[in-house]
Amino acid sequence: MVRLLRLLRSLLLAAGLASLGLPLAVQAEVPLPKVPEAQKRVSETQGCVEPVEVMRKKHYEFLEHQRDDTLRRGIRTRKYSLEECINCHVPPPESGKLVRIESKEHFCNSCHSYAAVHIDCFQCHRDTPLPGKVSGHKTGSRLLGTAPPTMESLKLASEGDVR
Amino acid sequence: MSDASKPEISRRRFIGGGAAAAAGLAIAPGVFLTEVSRARPADQPASAENRWGMLIDTTKCAEGCDACVRGCQQENGWGGPNSNEKHSSALQKSQWIRIVNVRDKETGFAATLPMMCQHCEHPPCVDVCPTGASMKRADGIVLVDRHICIGCRYCMMACPYKARSFVHEDLRDQLPTAPRGKGCVESCTLCVHRVDRDGPDAVPACAEACAAEGHDAFIFGDLNDPNSRISEALAKHGGTKIRDDLGLNQGVRYRGI
Numbered sequence: 020m021v022r023l024l025r026l027l028r029s030l031l032l033a034a035g036l037a038s039l040g041l042p043l044a045v046q047a048e049v050p051l052p053k054v055p056e057a058q059k060r061v062s063e064t065q066g067c068v069e070p071v072e073v074m075r076k077k078h079y080e081f082l083e084h085q086r087d088d089t090l091r092r093g094i095r096t097r098k099y100s101l102e103e104c105i106n107c108h109v110p111p112p113e114s115g116k117l118v119r120i121e122s123k124e125h126f127c128n129s130c131h132s133y134a135a136v137h138i139d140c141f142q143c144h145r146d147t148p149l150p151g152k153v154s155g156h157k158t159g160s161r162l163l164g165t166a167p168p169t170m171e172s173l174k175l176a177s178e179g180d181v182r
Numbered sequence: 183m184s185d186a187s188k189p190e191i192s193r194r195r196f197i198g199g200g201a202a203a204a205a206g207l208a209i210a211p212g213v214f215l216t217e218v219s220r221a222r223p224a225d226q227p228a229s230a231e232n233r234w235g236m237l238i239d240t241t242k243c244a245e246g247c248d249a250c251v252r253g254c255q256q257e258n259g260w261g262g263p264n265s266n267e268k269h270s271s272a273l274q275k276s277q278w279i280r281i282v283n284v285r286d287k288e289t290g291f292a293a294t295l296p297m298m299c300q301h302c303e304h305p306p307c308v309d310v311c312p313t314g315a316s317m318k319r320a321d322g323i324v325l326v327d328r329h330i331c332i333g334c335r336y337c338m339m340a341c342p343y344k345a346r347s348f349v350h351e352d353l354r355d356q357l358p359t360a361p362r363g364k365g366c367v368e369s370c371t372l373c374v375h376r377v378d379r380d381g382p383d384a385v386p387a388c389a390e391a392c393a394a395e396g397h398d399a400f401i402f403g404d405l406n407d408p409n410s411r412i413s414e415a416l417a418k419h420g421g422t423k424i425r426d427d428l429g430l431n432q433g434v435r436y437r438g439i
Contacts, residue, residue: 087329092319092320095379102358142352
């Protein structure tokens with residue numbers, strides 16, 4: 020009953036604000052998804068394999084194209100490989116932090132739950148990096164930051180302390 | 183037009199050989215400092231120039247040995263003591279490769295052999311698939327495209343070798359090289375991820391496990407290449423296609439049955 024009253028009140032409030040010409044005030048309260056930061060960068064100048072704006076709009080096209088090329092034709096380039104997405108965007112098991120696809124801290128789910136777009140990829144594909152998997156893309160994976168990687172930093176990356 | 187007096191060497195193979203000689207630093211004839219991969223580059227598709235196959239010498243199969251099955255389980259993440267299928271019964275659980283005992287009632291001759299997807303040239307599973315999920319690659323490897331498999335299991339009915347399984351429950355922590363999940367049919371992939379990586383030098387996990395056990399009953403290779411180990415063995419000793427009367431021309435052949 021209390022809930023119903025609360026709902027009624029918020030509806031009235033929203034209606035009131037709308038009638039006052041203040042719909043923006045309501046919209047601004049919608050929280051944006053918190054997308055976790057990637058574990059490493061593709062290069063110093065570029066974070067992901069394509070500029071972020073392109074990835075946001077077209078990542079599913081890249082993935083779908085790659086899936087057919089790989090399975091049906093045996094083309095196994097790594098650039099748009101789902102495995103590499105996971106290796107970079109999900110904490111490695113060595114970090115002691117297990118982030119599953121159901122979690123909103125999982126890179127894919129952080130956005131997909133927000134946008135209410137259901138993905139089936141992880142019914143078959145692994146949602147976390149394989150233990151001991153360090154390397155990223157052949158284009159030269161770099162750790163976050165500007166300094167070139169040292170043995171220390173590579174060790175850190177393999178042990179998963181890099182944020 | 184090809185000239186019969188010329189040695190049999192294709193343009194591609196000639197160029198490949200030249201590149202191999204340039205890439206691998208030869209310190210003596212036949213001795214290389216670096217091993218040159220004979221696999222095609224990752225961005226090239228599988229080609230019909232190859233037809234991958236396997237010859238299994240059942241006379242080398244030891245009774246009670248299941249090394250190939252365990253090797254496959256480990257490589258592809260199905261079955262075994264750590265199976266991620268927790269709720270399925272023994273009959274429901276996936277089986278990419280299994281050991282079969284055969285016995286001729288008349289003579290009493292018995293043999294043990296591993297049975298898996300035979301990678302037919304004319305696969306019945308592909309014929310019956312209503313969505314096109316069951317498919318044959320250009321190089322003869324028969325696969326299930328789980329992206330479009332609807333789990334109808336027609337292919338399981340059509341396969342004369344009972345090579346396919348259906349996954350009945352939610353799985354997780356699959357291996358990146360072998361994605362698999364509930365509601366889809368699956369079977370032996372001839373370790374396609376290894377074939378794409380190593381080309382003619384690939385060793386499927388079953389063959390690797392068998393060799394490690396000291397039996398070495400498997401020969402993997404290119405049936406289209408007359409100089410491959412498998413073609414030479416087939417030319418010398420022949421090989422049996424199981425249920426050859428069906429005319430499927432399988433890629434997997436057997437000896438000693």
